Amino acid sequence: MVSGRFITLEGGEGVGKSTQIRALADALSARGVEAVVTREPGGSAGAEAIRTLLMEGSDDRWDARSEALLFAAARADHVATTIRPAIARGAWVLCDRFVDSSRAYQGGGGGITDADIMALHGFGSLGLLPDRTFLLTVSRDEAARRLSLRDAAGADRMGSKPADYQARLAARFSEMAASEPDRWRVIDADAPAEAVTAAILAELSAWLP
Ligand code: TMP
Numbered sequence: 001m002v003s004g005r006f007i008t009l010e011g012g013e014g015v016g017k018s019t020q021i022r023a024l025a026d027a028l029s030a031r032g033v034e035a036v037v038t039r040e041p042g043g044s045a046g047a048e049a050i051r052t053l054l055m056e057g058s059d060d061r062w063d064a065r066s067e068a069l070l071f072a073a074a075r076a077d078h079v080a081t082t083i084r085p086a087i088a089r090g091a092w093v094l095c096d097r098f099v100d101s102s103r104a105y106q107g108g109g110g111g112i113t114d115a116d117i118m119a120l121h122g123f124g125s126l127g128l129l130p131d132r133t134f135l136l137t138v139s140r141d142e143a144a145r146r147l148s149l150r151d152a153a154g155a156d157r158m159g160s161k162p163a164d165y166q167a168r169l170a171a172r173f174s175e176m177a178a179s180e181p182d183r184w185r186v187i188d189a190d191a192p193a194e195a196v197t198a199a200i201l202a203e204l205s206a207w208l209p
Pocket of ligand 1: 099
C-alpha cells in the first residue's frame with residue numbers, strides 16, 4: 001500500500017492553488033492513489049461552518065485574536081475529522097492552505113506572533129505539519145490580473161485587501177519557505193498551468209508509485 005501523504009499549497013490570492021490541486025488530484029488518481037482534495041478554512045462540516053463566520057460580514061467583524069482562534073478551531077476540526085483519517089488509510093491529502101496561511105495572514109499582517117500561532121496549532125491540531133508545502137509565486141501584475149477576473153463579482157471579507165498588503169504577504173511566505181527548506185518548495189506559477197503541475201509532480205516523484 002502507498003503511504004499516506006499530506007501536501008499543502010500556499011501563496012497569496014490568485015496564484016492558482018485550486019487549479020493546481022485539481023490537476024494534482026487527477027495525476028494521483030491516474031497512478032491509482034486516492035487523493036483527498038480539501039481546503040482551509042473548511043474541509044469538514046464544523047470547519048465549513050466556521051468558514052462562513054470568517055468569510056462573511058464587515059472587515060472589522062473579528063479582532064485579530066478572535067480571528068486567529070477561529071482559524072485554529074476550524075483547523076483542529078479539519079485535522080481530526082478529515083486529514084488524519086485520510087492519511088491513516090493511505091490517501092494523499094491535497095490541501096489548499098494550512099497553518100502557514102495563519103502564520104502569514106494572522107501572524108504577518110494581524111499582529112499575532114508566530115509563536116502564538118504555533119502554540120494554538122500545537123493545542124488544536126497537535127502540531128500536525130505537511131510532508132511537503134508548495135509556495136506558488138506569481139509576479140505582482142499577474143496576481144492582480146487573475147484577482148480582477150476572479151473577484152469581478154465582489155471579493156469576500158478575507159480577499160478584499162489592498163495590493164501592498166498582498167506584497168507583504170508574498171514576502172512573508174517567501175521568508176517561511178526559506179527558513180524551512182526541507183518542507184517547502186517554491187514554484188514559479190507565472191508559467192502556464194500545465195508546466196506548474198509538472199514542476200510540482202517532479203518534486204513529488206520520489207514518493208509516487
Ligand atoms: P481562499 O479560499 O480564497 O484561499 O480564501 C481564504 C482566505 O482566508 C484567504 O484570504 C486567506 C485567509 N486565511 C487566513 O487569513 N488564515 C488562514 O489560516 C487561512 C487558512 C486562510
